[in-house]
Amino acid sequence: MNEQASGHRTGPVRSAAARDAILAATARLFQGQGYDHLTIEGIAKEAGVGKQTIYRWWPSRGALIAECLTDGRLIPIDFDVPYTGDLLRDVEEWLGSVLAILETPHGAMLLRSLVSAAAEDAEVGDHLSASLGVDRHLAERLAAGILDGQLAADAPVELLGHAVLGTIIVQSLTRRPDVAGALRELVRYLVTAR
Amino acid sequence: MNEQASGHRTGPVRSAAARDAILAATARLFQGQGYDHLTIEGIAKEAGVGKQTIYRWWPSRGALIAECLTDGRLIPIDFDVPYTGDLLRDVEEWLGSVLAILETPHGAMLLRSLVSAAAEDAEVGDHLSASLGVDRHLAERLAAGILDGQLAADAPVELLGHAVLGTIIVQSLTRRPDVAGALRELVRYLVTAR
DNA sequence: TTGAGCATACGCGACGTCTCGTCTAGAGAC
Protein backbone atom coordinates (compact mmCIF):
# COMPACT_ATOMS: atom_id res chain seq x y z
CA MET A 1 0.00 0.00 0.00
CA ASN A 2 1.10 3.12 -0.96
CA GLU A 3 4.80 2.97 -0.51
CA GLN A 4 3.90 6.05 0.94
CA ALA A 5 3.19 9.63 0.49
CA SER A 6 6.68 10.87 0.03
CA GLY A 7 9.63 9.12 -1.32
CA HIS A 8 9.21 5.60 -2.50
CA ARG A 9 8.78 5.06 -6.17
CA THR A 10 9.36 2.11 -8.36
CA GLY A 11 10.85 2.22 -11.83
CA PRO A 12 13.98 3.85 -13.11
CA VAL A 13 15.28 7.06 -11.71
CA ARG A 14 16.26 10.19 -13.56
CA SER A 15 19.38 9.67 -15.60
CA ALA A 16 22.25 11.82 -14.48
CA ALA A 17 23.99 11.08 -17.75
CA ALA A 18 21.11 12.46 -19.78
CA ARG A 19 20.86 15.56 -17.62
CA ASP A 20 24.55 16.17 -17.95
CA ALA A 21 24.61 15.58 -21.68
CA ILE A 22 21.73 18.01 -22.13
CA LEU A 23 23.25 20.77 -20.06
CA ALA A 24 26.65 20.27 -21.64
CA ALA A 25 25.16 20.43 -25.12
CA THR A 26 23.17 23.51 -24.18
CA ALA A 27 26.27 25.28 -22.93
CA ARG A 28 28.26 24.27 -25.96
CA LEU A 29 25.66 25.43 -28.47
CA PHE A 30 24.85 28.56 -26.53
CA GLN A 31 28.46 29.61 -26.51
CA GLY A 32 28.89 28.72 -30.12
CA GLN A 33 25.84 30.35 -31.62
CA GLY A 34 24.11 32.52 -29.06
CA TYR A 35 20.64 32.48 -27.58
CA ASP A 36 18.74 33.00 -30.78
CA HIS A 37 19.82 30.06 -32.96
CA LEU A 38 19.68 27.94 -29.83
CA THR A 39 16.99 25.35 -30.45
CA ILE A 40 15.63 22.51 -28.37
CA GLU A 41 15.91 20.18 -31.31
CA GLY A 42 19.51 21.18 -31.80
CA ILE A 43 20.26 20.51 -28.17
CA ALA A 44 18.57 17.13 -28.32
CA LYS A 45 20.56 16.10 -31.35
CA GLU A 46 23.83 17.42 -29.94
CA ALA A 47 23.21 15.63 -26.65
CA GLY A 48 22.04 12.41 -28.31
CA VAL A 49 18.79 12.61 -26.42
CA GLY A 50 15.11 12.59 -27.22
CA LYS A 51 13.33 15.92 -27.26
CA GLN A 52 10.84 14.64 -24.77
CA THR A 53 13.56 14.07 -22.23
CA ILE A 54 14.29 17.77 -22.34
CA TYR A 55 10.66 18.83 -22.19
CA ARG A 56 10.10 16.44 -19.30
CA TRP A 57 12.53 18.27 -17.07
CA TRP A 58 12.74 21.84 -18.31
CA PRO A 59 9.83 24.07 -19.21
CA SER A 60 11.73 26.44 -21.49
CA ARG A 61 14.99 27.35 -23.13
CA GLY A 62 15.41 29.99 -20.45
CA ALA A 63 15.22 27.43 -17.67
CA LEU A 64 17.92 25.43 -19.40
CA ILE A 65 20.16 28.47 -19.56
CA ALA A 66 19.42 29.35 -15.96
CA GLU A 67 20.48 25.88 -14.88
CA CYS A 68 23.65 26.08 -16.94
CA LEU A 69 24.42 29.30 -15.16
CA THR A 70 23.96 27.90 -11.67
CA ASP A 71 26.03 24.93 -12.71
CA GLY A 72 28.80 27.25 -13.80
CA ARG A 73 28.75 25.85 -17.30
CA LEU A 74 28.63 29.24 -19.03
CA ILE A 75 30.72 31.44 -16.81
CA PRO A 76 32.48 30.61 -13.57
CA ILE A 77 30.17 30.76 -10.60
CA ASP A 78 30.36 33.18 -7.81
CA PHE A 79 33.04 35.65 -8.67
CA ASP A 80 34.67 36.48 -5.39
CA VAL A 81 35.78 39.87 -4.18
CA PRO A 82 38.97 39.77 -2.13
CA TYR A 83 39.41 41.74 1.04
CA THR A 84 42.80 43.37 1.34
CA GLY A 85 41.58 46.44 3.13
CA ASP A 86 41.91 48.52 0.00
CA LEU A 87 38.39 48.87 -1.33
CA LEU A 88 39.19 50.22 -4.76
CA ARG A 89 41.82 47.63 -5.37
CA ASP A 90 39.53 44.81 -4.30
CA VAL A 91 36.68 45.96 -6.49
CA GLU A 92 39.02 46.38 -9.43
CA GLU A 93 40.18 42.86 -8.84
CA TRP A 94 36.60 41.63 -9.09
CA LEU A 95 35.99 43.77 -12.13
CA GLY A 96 39.09 42.36 -13.73
CA SER A 97 37.87 38.81 -13.51
CA VAL A 98 34.46 39.73 -14.86
CA LEU A 99 36.00 41.66 -17.74
CA ALA A 100 38.34 38.78 -18.47
CA ILE A 101 35.29 36.76 -19.41
CA LEU A 102 33.68 39.59 -21.27
CA GLU A 103 36.70 40.27 -23.42
CA THR A 104 37.21 36.78 -24.71
CA PRO A 105 36.31 36.41 -28.37
CA HIS A 106 32.82 35.20 -27.61
CA GLY A 107 32.43 37.03 -24.34
CA ALA A 108 30.50 40.01 -25.60
CA MET A 109 28.18 37.84 -27.61
CA LEU A 110 27.75 35.60 -24.60
CA LEU A 111 26.68 38.51 -22.44
CA ARG A 112 24.24 39.82 -25.02
CA SER A 113 22.78 36.36 -25.27
CA LEU A 114 22.40 36.16 -21.53
CA VAL A 115 20.70 39.54 -21.50
CA SER A 116 18.38 38.36 -24.20
CA ALA A 117 17.60 35.25 -22.21
CA ALA A 118 17.08 37.32 -19.08
CA ALA A 119 14.65 39.57 -20.89
CA GLU A 120 12.35 36.69 -21.56
CA ASP A 121 12.95 34.66 -18.43
CA ALA A 122 13.17 36.28 -15.01
CA GLU A 123 15.11 33.36 -13.56
CA VAL A 124 18.02 33.97 -15.87
CA GLY A 125 18.37 37.57 -14.77
CA ASP A 126 18.64 36.60 -11.13
CA HIS A 127 21.04 33.80 -11.81
CA LEU A 128 23.20 36.02 -13.97
CA SER A 129 23.45 38.64 -11.31
CA ALA A 130 24.09 35.92 -8.74
CA SER A 131 26.75 34.23 -10.85
CA LEU A 132 28.74 37.39 -11.11
CA GLY A 133 28.47 37.80 -7.36
CA VAL A 134 27.03 41.25 -7.70
CA ASP A 135 24.73 41.03 -4.70
CA ARG A 136 26.52 38.57 -2.55
CA HIS A 137 30.12 39.56 -2.91
CA LEU A 138 30.36 42.97 -4.51
CA ALA A 139 27.66 44.62 -2.45
CA GLU A 140 29.00 43.10 0.73
CA ARG A 141 32.49 44.23 -0.03
CA LEU A 142 31.17 47.73 -0.54
CA ALA A 143 29.35 47.53 2.78
CA ALA A 144 32.60 46.57 4.45
CA GLY A 145 34.15 49.57 2.75
CA ILE A 146 31.68 51.79 4.53
CA LEU A 147 32.73 50.34 7.88
CA ASP A 148 36.34 51.01 6.94
CA GLY A 149 35.45 54.59 6.15
CA GLN A 150 36.39 54.17 2.52
CA LEU A 151 32.90 54.77 1.20
CA ALA A 152 30.21 57.26 2.18
CA ALA A 153 27.99 55.97 4.94
CA ASP A 154 24.84 56.47 2.94
CA ALA A 155 26.07 54.66 -0.15
CA PRO A 156 23.36 52.32 -1.45
CA VAL A 157 25.67 49.37 -1.88
CA GLU A 158 23.27 46.99 -3.53
CA LEU A 159 22.24 49.62 -6.05
CA LEU A 160 25.83 50.44 -6.81
CA GLY A 161 26.37 46.80 -7.64
CA HIS A 162 23.45 46.90 -10.01
CA ALA A 163 24.75 50.11 -11.51
CA VAL A 164 28.07 48.51 -12.32
CA LEU A 165 26.43 45.44 -13.81
CA GLY A 166 24.00 47.65 -15.68
CA THR A 167 26.77 49.75 -17.12
CA ILE A 168 28.49 46.64 -18.37
CA ILE A 169 25.27 45.62 -20.04
CA VAL A 170 24.62 48.99 -21.63
CA GLN A 171 28.13 49.27 -22.95
CA SER A 172 27.86 45.82 -24.33
CA LEU A 173 24.44 46.35 -25.93
CA THR A 174 25.64 49.46 -27.68
CA ARG A 175 28.80 47.68 -28.75
CA ARG A 176 31.16 50.20 -27.22
CA PRO A 177 34.83 49.63 -27.74
CA ASP A 178 36.99 49.57 -24.63
CA VAL A 179 34.32 48.46 -22.23
CA ALA A 180 37.09 47.57 -19.84
CA GLY A 181 38.58 51.04 -19.70
CA ALA A 182 35.23 52.67 -19.23
CA LEU A 183 34.24 50.32 -16.46
CA ARG A 184 37.48 50.84 -14.63
CA GLU A 185 36.94 54.57 -14.79
CA LEU A 186 33.40 54.27 -13.50
CA VAL A 187 34.38 52.04 -10.63
CA ARG A 188 37.23 54.32 -9.72
CA TYR A 189 34.78 57.18 -9.51
CA LEU A 190 32.07 55.35 -7.62
CA VAL A 191 34.32 53.75 -5.11
CA THR A 192 36.42 56.72 -4.22
CA ALA A 193 35.43 58.31 -0.96
CA ARG A 194 34.87 61.97 -1.58
CA MET B 1 18.63 69.40 -64.70
CA ASN B 2 20.02 67.17 -62.40
CA GLU B 3 18.37 64.14 -63.71
CA GLN B 4 21.83 63.28 -62.73
CA ALA B 5 24.21 60.57 -61.83
CA SER B 6 22.44 58.60 -59.23
CA GLY B 7 18.97 60.07 -59.12
CA HIS B 8 17.64 58.71 -62.32
CA ARG B 9 14.85 56.33 -61.74
CA THR B 10 11.56 55.80 -63.40
CA GLY B 11 8.42 54.34 -61.90
CA PRO B 12 6.51 54.93 -58.72
CA VAL B 13 8.22 56.13 -55.62
CA ARG B 14 8.17 54.63 -52.17
CA SER B 15 4.74 54.83 -50.65
CA ALA B 16 4.62 56.93 -47.52
CA ALA B 17 1.28 55.42 -46.65
CA ALA B 18 2.69 51.90 -46.64
CA ARG B 19 5.69 52.95 -44.57
CA ASP B 20 3.45 54.62 -42.06
CA ALA B 21 1.00 51.75 -41.87
CA ILE B 22 3.85 49.31 -41.30
CA LEU B 23 5.51 51.31 -38.56
CA ALA B 24 2.19 52.03 -36.89
CA ALA B 25 1.26 48.35 -36.95
CA THR B 26 4.68 47.43 -35.61
CA ALA B 27 4.37 49.84 -32.72
CA ARG B 28 0.85 48.70 -31.96
CA LEU B 29 1.71 45.01 -31.93
CA PHE B 30 4.99 45.53 -30.12
CA GLN B 31 3.28 47.38 -27.32
CA GLY B 32 0.49 44.87 -27.17
CA GLN B 33 2.44 41.66 -27.20
CA GLY B 34 6.14 42.31 -26.78
CA TYR B 35 9.13 41.58 -28.96
CA ASP B 36 8.78 37.85 -29.00
CA HIS B 37 5.29 37.26 -30.42
CA LEU B 38 6.04 40.08 -32.84
CA THR B 39 6.02 38.53 -36.30
CA ILE B 40 6.55 39.95 -39.73
CA GLU B 41 3.48 38.19 -40.99
CA GLY B 42 1.46 39.64 -38.16
CA ILE B 43 2.70 43.12 -38.94
CA ALA B 44 1.92 42.69 -42.62
CA LYS B 45 -1.60 41.57 -41.89
CA GLU B 46 -2.19 44.30 -39.31
CA ALA B 47 -0.88 46.94 -41.70
CA GLY B 48 -2.78 45.57 -44.69
CA VAL B 49 0.46 45.23 -46.58
CA GLY B 50 2.34 42.51 -48.41
CA LYS B 51 5.20 40.82 -46.60
CA GLN B 52 7.53 41.70 -49.40
CA THR B 53 6.91 45.38 -48.88
CA ILE B 54 8.32 44.99 -45.40
CA TYR B 55 11.27 42.87 -46.49
CA ARG B 56 12.01 45.34 -49.27
CA TRP B 57 12.72 48.16 -46.85
CA TRP B 58 13.75 46.61 -43.57
CA PRO B 59 16.23 43.80 -43.13
CA SER B 60 14.99 42.62 -39.75
CA ARG B 61 12.49 42.98 -36.98
CA GLY B 62 15.12 44.88 -35.04
CA ALA B 63 15.46 47.49 -37.75
CA LEU B 64 11.72 47.99 -37.67
CA ILE B 65 11.80 48.56 -33.94
CA ALA B 66 14.77 50.88 -34.24
CA GLU B 67 12.88 53.00 -36.72
CA CYS B 68 9.81 53.07 -34.52
CA LEU B 69 12.04 54.33 -31.76
CA THR B 70 13.53 57.15 -33.78
CA ASP B 71 10.05 58.04 -34.92
CA GLY B 72 8.92 58.27 -31.33
CA ARG B 73 6.25 55.67 -31.89
CA LEU B 74 7.15 53.57 -28.86
CA ILE B 75 8.24 56.10 -26.29
CA PRO B 76 8.47 59.85 -26.57
CA ILE B 77 11.67 60.98 -28.21
CA ASP B 78 14.36 62.92 -26.60
CA PHE B 79 13.53 63.23 -22.97
CA ASP B 80 14.73 66.61 -21.96
CA VAL B 81 16.53 67.57 -18.79
CA PRO B 82 15.60 70.98 -17.48
CA TYR B 83 18.12 73.43 -16.17
CA THR B 84 17.04 75.21 -13.05
CA GLY B 85 20.46 75.42 -11.52
CA ASP B 86 19.65 72.67 -9.06
CA LEU B 87 21.35 69.58 -10.50
CA LEU B 88 19.70 66.96 -8.34
CA ARG B 89 16.28 68.38 -8.91
CA ASP B 90 16.78 68.56 -12.67
CA VAL B 91 18.01 65.01 -12.91
CA GLU B 92 15.14 63.80 -10.77
CA GLU B 93 12.82 65.60 -13.11
CA TRP B 94 14.27 63.67 -16.03
CA LEU B 95 14.16 60.45 -14.09
CA GLY B 96 10.54 61.11 -13.26
CA SER B 97 9.50 61.32 -16.87
CA VAL B 98 11.41 58.18 -17.75
CA LEU B 99 9.89 56.31 -14.84
CA ALA B 100 6.45 57.55 -15.77
CA ILE B 101 6.76 55.52 -18.95
CA LEU B 102 8.30 52.57 -17.21
CA GLU B 103 5.59 52.33 -14.60
CA THR B 104 2.65 52.24 -16.94
CA PRO B 105 0.98 48.84 -17.08
CA HIS B 106 2.97 47.75 -20.11
CA GLY B 107 6.00 49.86 -19.39
CA ALA B 108 8.14 47.20 -17.79
CA MET B 109 7.31 44.72 -20.50
CA LEU B 110 8.06 47.35 -23.09
CA LEU B 111 11.50 47.98 -21.67
CA ARG B 112 12.31 44.28 -21.48
CA SER B 113 11.23 43.92 -25.06
CA LEU B 114 13.43 46.79 -26.09
CA VAL B 115 16.36 45.25 -24.27
CA SER B 116 15.69 41.99 -26.00
CA ALA B 117 15.60 43.76 -29.34
CA ALA B 118 18.78 45.64 -28.49
CA ALA B 119 20.53 42.40 -27.65
CA GLU B 120 20.06 41.14 -31.16
CA ASP B 121 20.32 44.41 -33.04
CA ALA B 122 22.95 47.02 -32.21
CA GLU B 123 20.95 49.83 -33.77
CA VAL B 124 18.16 49.41 -31.27
CA GLY B 125 20.51 49.83 -28.34
CA ASP B 126 21.81 53.11 -29.62
CA HIS B 127 18.40 54.43 -30.46
CA LEU B 128 17.02 53.42 -27.09
CA SER B 129 19.77 55.24 -25.30
CA ALA B 130 19.28 58.19 -27.62
CA SER B 131 15.52 58.26 -27.18
CA LEU B 132 15.83 58.54 -23.46
CA GLY B 133 18.27 61.36 -23.92
CA VAL B 134 20.90 59.63 -21.84
CA ASP B 135 23.86 60.86 -23.80
CA ARG B 136 22.61 64.07 -25.21
CA HIS B 137 20.66 65.57 -22.37
CA LEU B 138 21.46 63.74 -19.18
CA ALA B 139 25.19 63.62 -19.67
CA GLU B 140 25.29 67.24 -20.72
CA ARG B 141 23.26 68.33 -17.74
CA LEU B 142 25.73 66.50 -15.53
CA ALA B 143 28.59 68.26 -17.27
CA ALA B 144 26.93 71.58 -16.56
CA GLY B 145 26.64 70.45 -12.96
CA ILE B 146 30.38 70.15 -12.82
CA LEU B 147 30.78 73.72 -13.99
CA ASP B 148 28.34 74.80 -11.30
CA GLY B 149 30.42 72.99 -8.73
CA GLN B 150 27.59 70.60 -7.92
CA LEU B 151 29.41 67.52 -9.12
CA ALA B 152 33.00 66.39 -8.73
CA ALA B 153 35.20 67.69 -11.51
CA ASP B 154 36.39 64.23 -12.47
CA ALA B 155 32.93 62.73 -12.73
CA PRO B 156 32.65 60.64 -15.92
CA VAL B 157 29.34 62.11 -16.98
CA GLU B 158 28.68 59.92 -19.94
CA LEU B 159 29.37 56.80 -17.94
CA LEU B 160 27.12 57.97 -15.15
CA GLY B 161 24.34 58.28 -17.68
CA HIS B 162 24.94 54.73 -18.79
CA ALA B 163 25.05 53.62 -15.20
CA VAL B 164 21.62 55.07 -14.53
CA LEU B 165 20.17 53.54 -17.67
CA GLY B 166 21.89 50.27 -16.87
CA THR B 167 20.48 50.20 -13.39
CA ILE B 168 17.01 50.73 -14.76
CA ILE B 169 17.58 47.79 -17.06
CA VAL B 170 18.96 45.50 -14.39
CA GLN B 171 16.16 46.30 -11.97
CA SER B 172 13.70 45.67 -14.70
CA LEU B 173 15.26 42.40 -15.87
CA THR B 174 15.25 41.01 -12.36
CA ARG B 175 11.67 42.21 -11.89
CA ARG B 176 12.41 44.28 -8.83
CA PRO B 177 9.48 45.97 -7.20
CA ASP B 178 9.79 49.70 -6.60
CA VAL B 179 12.20 50.42 -9.39
CA ALA B 180 11.29 54.06 -9.02
CA GLY B 181 12.29 54.31 -5.38
CA ALA B 182 15.56 52.54 -5.98
CA LEU B 183 16.44 54.71 -8.93
CA ARG B 184 15.67 57.88 -7.05
CA GLU B 185 17.96 56.72 -4.27
CA LEU B 186 20.75 55.90 -6.68
CA VAL B 187 20.48 59.22 -8.47
CA ARG B 188 20.41 61.08 -5.18
CA TYR B 189 23.64 59.36 -4.23
CA LEU B 190 25.39 59.77 -7.55
CA VAL B 191 24.49 63.39 -8.05
CA THR B 192 25.23 64.67 -4.62
CA ALA B 193 28.50 66.51 -4.42
CA ARG B 194 30.55 64.97 -1.72
C1' DT C 1 5.70 -3.46 -13.78
C1' DT C 2 6.54 1.11 -13.81
C1' DG C 3 8.44 5.06 -15.56
C1' DA C 4 12.80 7.17 -17.77
C1' DG C 5 14.76 7.32 -21.97
C1' DC C 6 15.29 7.24 -27.32
C1' DA C 7 13.08 7.84 -31.66
C1' DT C 8 9.77 9.64 -34.69
C1' DA C 9 5.56 11.41 -36.52
C1' DC C 10 2.36 15.12 -36.19
C1' DG C 11 0.00 19.71 -36.72
C1' DC C 12 1.10 24.37 -36.25
C1' DG C 13 3.00 28.77 -36.98
C1' DA C 14 6.55 31.78 -38.75
C1' DC C 15 10.32 32.21 -41.57
C1' DG C 16 12.26 34.39 -45.97
C1' DT C 17 11.87 33.80 -51.08
C1' DC C 18 9.36 33.92 -55.09
C1' DT C 19 5.93 34.92 -58.53
C1' DC C 20 1.62 36.80 -59.87
C1' DG C 21 -1.19 40.82 -61.60
C1' DT C 22 -2.06 45.71 -60.71
C1' DC C 23 -0.76 50.41 -60.34
C1' DT C 24 1.86 54.48 -60.93
C1' DA C 25 5.21 57.84 -62.53
C1' DG C 26 8.86 59.29 -65.39
C1' DA C 27 11.07 58.91 -70.42
C1' DG C 28 10.87 59.29 -75.12
C1' DA C 29 8.30 59.48 -79.55
C1' DC C 30 5.05 61.83 -81.98
Added chain:
DNA sequence: GTCTCTAGACGAGACGTCGCGTATGCTCAA
Protein backbone atom coordinates in the same frame (compact mmCIF):
# COMPACT_ATOMS: atom_id res chain seq x y z
C1' DG D 1 0.69 68.55 -75.17
C1' DT D 2 -0.56 63.80 -75.62
C1' DC D 3 0.39 58.85 -75.75
C1' DT D 4 2.77 54.89 -75.30
C1' DC D 5 6.32 52.21 -72.84
C1' DT D 6 8.65 50.51 -69.03
C1' DA D 7 10.74 50.10 -64.32
C1' DG D 8 9.57 49.39 -60.12
C1' DA D 9 6.47 49.59 -55.79
C1' DC D 10 2.61 47.34 -54.11
C1' DG D 11 -0.98 43.65 -52.24
C1' DA D 12 -1.61 38.87 -52.21
C1' DG D 13 -0.35 34.62 -51.19
C1' DA D 14 2.00 29.98 -52.49
C1' DC D 15 6.15 27.63 -51.45
C1' DG D 16 9.68 24.85 -48.91
C1' DT D 17 12.01 24.93 -44.50
C1' DC D 18 12.54 25.01 -39.73
C1' DG D 19 11.53 24.67 -34.89
C1' DC D 20 7.93 24.34 -31.82
C1' DG D 21 5.46 21.43 -28.30
C1' DT D 22 2.62 17.10 -28.14
C1' DA D 23 1.66 12.30 -28.74
C1' DT D 24 2.86 7.49 -29.37
C1' DG D 25 5.70 3.43 -29.67
C1' DC D 26 9.40 0.47 -27.81
C1' DT D 27 13.38 -0.72 -24.84
C1' DC D 28 15.39 -1.41 -20.67
C1' DA D 29 16.85 -0.86 -15.74
C1' DA D 30 15.15 -0.51 -10.89
